[in-house]
Amino acid sequence: MTKAILINAENKTITEVEVGDFRDIQSKVDCRCFAIMNLGGGADYYYDDEGLLKEAYVEEDGTKHNMNGVQLKGYPQVIMGNGLIMGHTEDGDSADCPVPLSAVESVITFVEYDNAEDRPQPQMGFISF
Numbered sequence: 518m519t520k521a522i523l524i525n526a527e528n529k530t531i532t533e534v535e536v537g538d539f540r541d542i543q544s545k546v547d548c549r550c551f552a553i554m555n556l557g558g559g560a561d562y563y564y565d566d567e568g569l570l571k572e573a574y575v576e577e578d579g580t581k582h583n584m585n586g587v588q589l590k591g592y593p594q595v596i597m598g599n600g601l602i603m604g605h606t607e608d609g610d611s612a613d614c615p616v617p618l619s620a621v622e623s624v625i626t627f628v629e630y631d632n633a634e635d636r637p638q639p640q641m642g643f644i645s646f
Contacts, residue, residue, distance in 0.1 A: 520613040521545075522621050524600040526585035529627045533618055536603060536611070546599045559604050559615045562589070568597030569638065573631050583631045590624040595637045 518535040523545055525532070536542055542551060548565035556562050565571075573583045586597035602621060604612035630636035 519603055519611045522602040522614050522616065522618060524587055524602070524621070524625060526587055526597070526599050526627060529585075531618065531622050531625060533614075534601075536601065542601060546601055548598060556602070556616075559612070561603055561605055562596075563601040563603065564596050565598035569636070571597065572633055583629045584633070584636050585627065585629050586636075588626040588628055590626070595628055597636065 518537055521534050521536045523532050523534045524530075534545060536545060542563055543549070546563055546565055548567065550566045551563050552566040554562040554564065568586065571584060584597060586595050587600060588595050602614050602616060604615045606612050
């Protein structure tokens with residue numbers, strides 16, 4: 518098991534968790550497929566690759582689920598959905614999160630949208646070499 522930090526956008530909580538394989542990452546991030554962003558210092562941010570495509574919805578019992586995400590200080594794009602911060606080795610294997618919980622709490626702002634037109638829209642760009 519690998520020590521990680523879970524950012525739960527819907528509950529607006531940041532907690533330490535243990536993670537197993539990729540299926541456990543999918544379960545904790547609550548996604549079908551995830552993307553990984555290198556944060557530097559040996560830390561990676563795992564997030565829902567389809568987060569910007571999800572819509573707000575209302576359950577049959579009337580419970581409303583808005584579109585929730587996070588803004589990372591210094592990163593221009595809002596990241597929709599939950600996130601997971603883990604470390605990595607030089608070989609690319611998963612490792613315990615090298616960032617303390619207090620540091621993560623200081624750079625996360627939770628965001629919530631109830632209208633799809635208000636949230637950031639998916640974008641695609643190409644970089645030539």
